[in-house]
Amino acid sequence: MxxxxxxxxxxxxxxRRTLYNCIDQGKERIYSHELALLLNITAVQVRxxxxxxxxxxxxxxxxxxxxxxxxxxxxxxxxxxxxVAVIGYGNLGKAITTYxxxxxxxxxxxxxxxxxxxxxxxxxxxxxxxxxxxLREIIVNNDITIAILxxxxxxxxxxxxxxxxxxxxxxxxxxxxxxxxxPNIYLEEYDMITSLEKVAYFVxxxxxxxx
Amino acid sequence: MxxxxxxxxxxxxxxRRTLYNCIDQGKERIYSHELALLLNITAVQVRxxxxxxxxxxxxxxxxxxxxxxxxxxxxxxxxxxxxVAVIGYGNLGKAITTYxxxxxxxxxxxxxxxxxxxxxxxxxxxxxxxxxxxLREIIVNNDITIAILxxxxxxxxxxxxxxxxxxxxxxxxxxxxxxxxxPNIYLEEYDMITSLEKVAYFVxxxxxxxx
DNA sequence: TAACATTTGTTATAAAAATAACAATAATTT
DNA sequence: AAATTATTGTTATTTTTATAACAAATGTTA
Numbered sequence: 070m071x072x073x074x075x076x077x078x079x080x081x082x083x084x085r086r087t088l089y090n091c092i093d094q095g096k097e098r099i100y101s102h103e104l105a106l107l108l109n110i111t112a113v114q115v116r117x118x119x120x121x122x123x124x125x126x127x128x129x130x131x132x133x134x135x136x137x138x139x140x141x142x143x144x145x146x147x148x149x150x151x152x153v154a155v156i157g158y159g160n161l162g163k164a165i166t167t168y169x170x171x172x173x174x175x176x177x178x179x180x181x182x183x184x185x186x187x188x189x190x191x192x193x194x195x196x197x198x199x200x201x202x203x204l205r206e207i208i209v210n211n212d213i214t215i216a217i218l219x220x221x222x223x224x225x226x227x228x229x230x231x232x233x234x235x236x237x238x239x240x241x242x243x244x245x246x247x248x249x250x251x252p253n254i255y256l257e258e259y260d261m262i263t264s265l266e267k268v269a270y271f272v273x274x275x276x277x278x279x280x
Numbered sequence: 281m282x283x284x285x286x287x288x289x290x291x292x293x294x295x296r297r298t299l300y301n302c303i304d305q306g307k308e309r310i311y312s313h314e315l316a317l318l319l320n321i322t323a324v325q326v327r328x329x330x331x332x333x334x335x336x337x338x339x340x341x342x343x344x345x346x347x348x349x350x351x352x353x354x355x356x357x358x359x360x361x362x363x364v365a366v367i368g369y370g371n372l373g374k375a376i377t378t379y380x381x382x383x384x385x386x387x388x389x390x391x392x393x394x395x396x397x398x399x400x401x402x403x404x405x406x407x408x409x410x411x412x413x414x415l416r417e418i419i420v421n422n423d424i425t426i427a428i429l430x431x432x433x434x435x436x437x438x439x440x441x442x443x444x445x446x447x448x449x450x451x452x453x454x455x456x457x458x459x460x461x462x463p464n465i466y467l468e469e470y471d472m473i474t475s476l477e478k479v480a481y482f483v484x485x486x487x488x489x490x491x
Numbered sequence: 492t493a494a495c496a497t498t499t500g501t502t503a504t505a506a507a508a509a510t511a512a513c514a515a516t517a518a519t520t521t
Numbered sequence: 522a523a524a525t526t527a528t529t530g531t532t533a534t535t536t537t538t539a540t541a542a543c544a545a546a547t548g549t550t551a
Contacts, residue, residue, distance in 0.1 A: 072485045075478070076508065082477040086456060100528070108458045109467075112528090113510060120530060129517050129528045145477060147484050153476070160375035164430075167371060168456075168472055176480055215479055219375075239483035241475055245297060245379075247319045255482040256320075257475055261379055264452055264468055265364070266293040266356060267286070268426055269387055271466040272450035273358050274283050287538065311498070323498090324540060331500060339546045340498050495550070504541070511534070520525070 070123075070144070077118045078145060083108055084118070085141045088134050100131040146175040152213040156228055157220035158183035158191070158198045161243060165217055166193045179211050184224075201228075208235040215239045222246055288329045289356060294319055295329070296352045299345050311342040357386040363424040367439055368431035369394035369402070369409045372454060376428055377404045390422050395435075412439075419446040426450045433457055 073081070087107050091099060101119070102112040119132070124140040126132045155162045158181045169178045181198040183189060189200050199207055207213070216237045220228050225244040232240060239255040242248055250256050284292070298318050302310060312330070313323040330343070335351040337343045366373045369392045380389045392409040394400060400411050410418055418424070427448045431439050436455040443451060450466040453459055461467050 073481075074507070075482075078478050078481050079474050082474040083458065083471065086473070087458065102528085106460075109460055111510075114508095116529065117509085117531085126529065127517090128515085128530090129526095131528080145481050147480060151480050151483065160371045160378060164371035164375055165472060173473070173477070176476065214483060215476070217476070239479040241479050247294065247298070249317075249320055253486060255479055255486065257479050257482075259470070259472075259475055260294065261376060261470075262297070262384070263290050263293040264470055265387065265426070265428070266384070267289050268450040268452050268466055268468050269358060269362050270284075270289050270356050271286075272362065272425060275464060275466065285538070313498085322540075325538095327499065328501085328539085337499065339500090340548060342498080493551085495548105497546100497548080499546080500544090502541105502543085504539100506539070507537080509534100509536070512532085514529105514531085516527100516529080518525105518527080521523085 073121055073144070077121050080108070080110070080114070080118050081122065081141050081145050084115070085138055085145075088138050088141075091134055092138075097134055098131040099134055099137075103131070142175075150175045150177050151215055152177050152179045152211055153215040153217065154179060154208065154213045155181040155196070155217045155219060156201075156204070156232070157218065158185075158188050158193075159219065161219040162217075163193045165219065166196050169196075170194055176215075179213060180207055182207075204231055205235040208232070208237065213237065215241070217241045217243065219243045284332055284355070288332050291319070291321070291325070291329050292333065292352050292356050295326070296349055296356075299349050299352075302345055303349075308345055309342040310345055310348075314342070353386075361386045361388050362426055363388050363390045363422055364426045364428065365390060365419065365424045366392040366407070366428045366430060367412075367415070367443070368429065369396075369399050369404075370430065372430040373428075374404045376430065377407050380407075381405055387426075390424060391418055393418075395431075415442055416446040419443070419448065424448065426452070428452045428454065429459075430454045 084104060087104065101115040105112040105115045122140055122144045124137060153176055155165055155178065162181060166178060166181065178196055181196050182201050182204055183198050184201045188198050191198050214237060216232045218225060218228060218240055222244055225246040226248065229240060229248045229250060233250055233254055240250065242256060242258045245260055245262060247258065248256060295315060298315065312326040316323040316326045333351055333355045335348060364387055366376055366389065373392060377389060377392065389407055392407050393412050393415055394409050395412045399409050402409050425448060427443045429436060429439060429451055433455055436457040437459065440451060440459045440461060444461055444465055451459065451461065453467060453469045456471055456473060458469065459467060
């Protein structure tokens with residue numbers, strides 16, 4: 070299958086989570102406009118994304134929620150689960166660990182790393198913290214392919230380098246340092262301060278939204 | 281001035297932070313391609329963004345870093361500082377508080393809120409945690425306009441409602457619930473699980489990047 | 492000083508993403 | 522059973538974002 074647009078991948082992930090919530094509430098079918106409302110987007114957007122993944126509903130009956138979840142999972146999940154590690158086990162690293170609980174069957178959070186001896190050996194939600202000295206060893210032995218980087222600014226570049234050397238294929242970067250990695254490594258940057266400054270800007274310059 | 285494109289606002293925020301780092305390293309001037317390299321983007325992108333804010337360098341000498349920071353600040357900062365509150369003082373709330381330290385002169389983090397009696401009264405980086413019961417009172421009295429939402433899923437919608445009723449103008453939403461708010465409230469959603477699933481997808485479907 | 496090189500600022504083009512338009516289909520109403 | 526309605530799936534259009542192209546400016550070299 071052709072590679073999907075980035076934004077579609079993002080939304081598919083959100084659709085799936087929302088659809089799981091619907092199932093919990095006993096819902097079996099959902100219309101495009103219902104799903105759109107839940108996500109604050111338009112029904113056309115939903116239908117277009119679903120077109121991309123080639124799912125067909127029974128016409129006029131909405132989508133079968135379980136089927137749709139299955140189809141989305143087929144597209145965005147890997148066959149084999151991917152192993153993930155959190156690098157930096159401060160508040161943010163722990164917060165992410167908590168978000169993870171029992172959530173994603175195809176993404177296993179398997180280890181955390183920190184430099185602080187007090188943290189090493191500690192656990193949050195069964196995820197154990199190892200010394201950063203053992204990074205390479207544990208990444209290689211556990212076939213970890215994705216790293217979530219939450220270390221302090223000053224060590225971010227150094228860490229990224231070690232991660233790539235250890236065979237990591239994707240990095241989700243929460244530090245405020247813009248990393249430079251080889252083009253075969255997928256890098257997703259997330260910067261909280263920028264998000265906040267963006268909110269501040271658009272609060273001031275309300276974009277004249279009218280409905 | 282005309283409202284800037286969202287992506288440009290995001291990058292301006294990043295430019296500024298990067299430029300501050302350059303000053304710390306004793307640098308005074310910077311070329312568009314240098315700044316681009318630091319942020320992993322192209323020089324054209326940088327020049328185009330700078331064009332948007334109407335800053336002019338001395339030709340061929342690169343940009344004066346201090347001047348540029350000043351100009352960016354003029355554009356993306358508010359005149360009067362905006363007050364910000366963190367709603368939910370768990371690991372994530374605390375992590376965000378830490379990110380904030382002494383960082384943004386025009387964005388004051390003034391209070392945190394939680395429902396857990398054990399947390400109420402506690403402090404992280406001088407930011408005190410109040411009971412959620414006092415949300416409205418404190419928001420109104422302190423003229424808080426931006427809320428960072430890090431509460432558990434089940435209370436997210438309820439919280440958002442109270443925030444809007446209390447006069448909040450912008451919400452940065454870290455919960456995995458998609459909120460529906462009035463169109464005059466600026467809402468920025470951030471979803472860590474989606475980011476991670478996106479990394480997983482593109483690690484699997486490496487987009488054939490070659491240079 | 493003439494030719495060249497470098498870097499910006501801006502216009503032009505391309506790519507990505509979102510929205511709109513609408514035919515096709517199937518249920519419902521008259 | 523014909524007309525109407527609701528909903529999907531897809532193509533067409535628009536908007537947003539990124540990239541490319543290049544003139545203007547200015548310093549450097551021959």
